[in-house]
Amino acid sequence: MAADTAAPACIFCEIIAGRAPAYRVYEDDATVAFLDIFPFTRGHLLVVPRRHVDRITDLDPSEYPGFLATVAEMCRRVDRLSRHYNVALNQGALAGQIVFHLHLHLIPRYGETNPFLAPHRERLTDMEAAAVLRDLHAGSAG
Numbered sequence: 001m002a003a004d005t006a007a008p009a010c011i012f013c014e015i016i017a018g019r020a021p022a023y024r025v026y027e028d029d030a031t032v033a034f035l036d037i038f039p040f041t042r043g044h045l046l047v048v049p050r051r052h053v054d055r056i057t058d059l060d061p062s063e064y065p066g067f068l069a070t071v072a073e074m075c076r077r078v079d080r081l082s083r084h085y086n087v088a089l090n091q092g093a094l095a096g097q098i099v100f101h102l103h104l105h106l107i108p109r110y111g112e113t114n115p116f117l118a119p120h121r122e123r124l125t126d127m128e129a130a131a132v133l134r135d136l137h138a139g140s141a142g
Protein backbone atom coordinates (compact mmCIF):
# COMPACT_ATOMS: atom_id res chain seq x y z
CA MET A 1 0.00 0.00 0.00
CA ALA A 2 1.42 3.42 -0.87
CA ALA A 3 2.47 5.47 2.13
CA ASP A 4 -0.06 8.20 1.41
CA THR A 5 -2.96 5.73 1.45
CA ALA A 6 -1.78 3.77 4.51
CA ALA A 7 -3.99 3.85 7.57
CA PRO A 8 -2.60 6.29 10.11
CA ALA A 9 -0.43 4.50 12.64
CA CYS A 10 -2.16 3.68 15.90
CA ILE A 11 0.03 4.50 18.88
CA PHE A 12 -1.67 1.87 21.05
CA CYS A 13 -1.12 -0.84 18.39
CA GLU A 14 2.53 0.25 18.37
CA ILE A 15 2.70 -0.13 22.17
CA ILE A 16 0.95 -3.52 22.05
CA ALA A 17 3.41 -4.72 19.40
CA GLY A 18 6.34 -3.49 21.52
CA ARG A 19 7.43 -0.97 18.89
CA ALA A 20 6.60 2.03 21.08
CA PRO A 21 7.58 2.35 24.74
CA ALA A 22 5.08 2.08 27.56
CA TYR A 23 5.06 1.38 31.27
CA ARG A 24 3.21 -1.93 31.16
CA VAL A 25 1.23 -2.95 34.19
CA TYR A 26 -0.23 -6.19 32.87
CA GLU A 27 -0.74 -8.20 29.69
CA ASP A 28 -2.34 -11.42 28.55
CA ASP A 29 -3.38 -12.96 25.23
CA ALA A 30 -6.22 -10.52 24.68
CA THR A 31 -5.42 -7.35 26.60
CA VAL A 32 -2.66 -4.99 27.73
CA ALA A 33 -2.68 -2.41 30.52
CA PHE A 34 -0.15 0.41 30.76
CA LEU A 35 0.27 3.70 32.57
CA ASP A 36 -1.18 6.81 30.95
CA ILE A 37 1.75 8.97 29.87
CA PHE A 38 -0.05 12.17 30.98
CA PRO A 39 -1.76 10.89 34.13
CA PHE A 40 -4.72 12.68 35.66
CA THR A 41 -3.65 11.24 39.01
CA ARG A 42 -0.96 8.92 40.35
CA GLY A 43 -1.59 5.43 38.97
CA HIS A 44 -3.83 6.47 36.06
CA LEU A 45 -3.72 3.53 33.67
CA LEU A 46 -5.34 2.36 30.45
CA VAL A 47 -6.72 -1.07 29.55
CA VAL A 48 -6.79 -1.95 25.84
CA PRO A 49 -7.71 -4.98 23.78
CA ARG A 50 -4.79 -6.24 21.70
CA ARG A 51 -7.03 -6.31 18.66
CA HIS A 52 -7.44 -2.86 17.14
CA VAL A 53 -11.02 -1.70 17.49
CA ASP A 54 -12.07 1.90 17.89
CA ARG A 55 -15.47 1.50 19.48
CA ILE A 56 -16.64 -0.68 22.36
CA THR A 57 -19.48 -1.79 20.11
CA ASP A 58 -16.83 -3.19 17.70
CA LEU A 59 -15.74 -5.77 20.27
CA ASP A 60 -17.04 -9.25 19.61
CA PRO A 61 -19.16 -10.47 22.54
CA SER A 62 -16.66 -13.32 22.94
CA GLU A 63 -14.09 -10.64 23.84
CA TYR A 64 -16.17 -9.12 26.65
CA PRO A 65 -15.15 -11.54 29.44
CA GLY A 66 -11.41 -11.23 28.83
CA PHE A 67 -11.59 -7.46 28.61
CA LEU A 68 -13.68 -7.11 31.75
CA ALA A 69 -11.49 -9.59 33.62
CA THR A 70 -8.46 -7.38 32.94
CA VAL A 71 -10.36 -4.26 34.00
CA ALA A 72 -11.33 -5.98 37.26
CA GLU A 73 -7.78 -7.19 37.85
CA MET A 74 -6.48 -3.66 37.29
CA CYS A 75 -9.07 -2.37 39.76
CA ARG A 76 -7.66 -4.81 42.30
CA ARG A 77 -4.17 -3.43 41.64
CA VAL A 78 -5.38 0.15 41.91
CA ASP A 79 -7.01 -0.70 45.25
CA ARG A 80 -3.43 -0.73 46.56
CA LEU A 81 -3.21 2.98 45.77
CA SER A 82 -6.77 4.04 46.52
CA ARG A 83 -10.15 2.37 46.98
CA HIS A 84 -11.68 5.29 45.07
CA TYR A 85 -11.36 5.43 41.30
CA ASN A 86 -13.14 6.20 38.04
CA VAL A 87 -13.39 3.74 35.16
CA ALA A 88 -14.03 5.83 32.07
CA LEU A 89 -14.51 5.50 28.34
CA ASN A 90 -14.27 8.54 26.08
CA GLN A 91 -16.02 7.32 22.95
CA GLY A 92 -15.94 9.65 19.96
CA ALA A 93 -14.17 12.96 19.42
CA LEU A 94 -17.03 14.96 20.92
CA ALA A 95 -16.65 12.93 24.11
CA GLY A 96 -12.95 13.76 24.27
CA GLN A 97 -11.53 10.68 22.57
CA ILE A 98 -8.11 11.41 21.07
CA VAL A 99 -6.74 7.88 20.58
CA PHE A 100 -9.05 5.81 18.42
CA HIS A 101 -8.11 2.40 19.80
CA LEU A 102 -10.57 1.31 22.46
CA HIS A 103 -9.26 1.98 25.97
CA LEU A 104 -10.79 2.23 29.41
CA HIS A 105 -9.21 4.73 31.77
CA LEU A 106 -8.74 3.68 35.37
CA ILE A 107 -8.15 6.82 37.42
CA PRO A 108 -7.43 6.51 41.15
CA ARG A 109 -8.86 9.29 43.31
CA TYR A 110 -7.26 10.77 46.39
CA GLY A 111 -9.70 13.45 47.46
CA GLU A 112 -9.61 15.99 44.66
CA THR A 113 -12.21 18.70 45.26
CA ASN A 114 -13.89 17.92 41.95
CA PRO A 115 -12.77 14.72 40.24
CA PHE A 116 -14.46 15.83 37.01
CA LEU A 117 -12.27 18.89 36.58
CA ALA A 118 -9.23 18.04 34.45
CA PRO A 119 -6.09 18.85 36.45
CA HIS A 120 -2.86 20.15 34.97
CA ARG A 121 -1.18 17.02 33.63
CA GLU A 122 2.55 16.46 33.48
CA ARG A 123 4.33 13.80 31.49
CA LEU A 124 5.13 10.74 33.56
CA THR A 125 8.84 10.42 34.39
CA ASP A 126 10.74 7.12 34.44
CA MET A 127 11.30 7.49 38.16
CA GLU A 128 7.66 8.16 39.00
CA ALA A 129 6.49 5.35 36.70
CA ALA A 130 8.84 2.89 38.41
CA ALA A 131 7.49 3.90 41.82
CA VAL A 132 3.87 3.57 40.68
CA LEU A 133 4.53 0.16 39.12
CA ARG A 134 6.16 -0.98 42.36
CA ASP A 135 3.11 0.08 44.34
CA LEU A 136 0.66 -1.49 41.86
CA HIS A 137 2.54 -4.79 42.00
CA ALA A 138 3.26 -4.79 45.71
CA GLY A 139 2.45 -8.15 47.21
CA SER A 140 1.60 -9.84 43.89
CA ALA A 141 3.44 -12.35 41.79
CA GLY A 142 3.01 -10.53 38.50
Ligand code: AMP
Pocket residue numbers: 011022034035036037038039089090096097098099100
Ligand atom coordinates in the same frame (compact mmCIF):
# COMPACT_ATOMS: atom_id res chain seq x y z
P1 AMP B 1 -8.75 9.59 25.27
O1 AMP B 1 -8.59 9.14 23.82
O2 AMP B 1 -9.06 11.03 25.42
O3 AMP B 1 -9.69 8.70 26.04
O4 AMP B 1 -7.37 9.42 26.00
C1 AMP B 1 -6.21 8.96 25.43
C2 AMP B 1 -5.21 8.86 26.55
O5 AMP B 1 -4.06 8.20 26.04
C3 AMP B 1 -4.75 10.20 27.12
O6 AMP B 1 -5.02 10.24 28.51
C4 AMP B 1 -3.25 10.23 26.81
O7 AMP B 1 -2.49 10.84 27.84
C5 AMP B 1 -2.94 8.75 26.65
N1 AMP B 1 -1.80 8.46 25.79
C6 AMP B 1 -1.57 8.93 24.55
N2 AMP B 1 -0.44 8.43 24.04
C7 AMP B 1 0.05 7.60 25.00
C8 AMP B 1 1.23 6.79 25.09
N3 AMP B 1 2.11 6.71 24.10
N4 AMP B 1 1.42 6.06 26.22
C9 AMP B 1 0.53 6.14 27.24
N5 AMP B 1 -0.58 6.88 27.21
C10 AMP B 1 -0.81 7.61 26.12
Ligand code: ZN
Pocket residue numbers: 010011012013014051052053100101
Ligand atom coordinates in the same frame (compact mmCIF):
# COMPACT_ATOMS: atom_id res chain seq x y z
ZN1 ZN C 1 -4.71 0.32 17.48
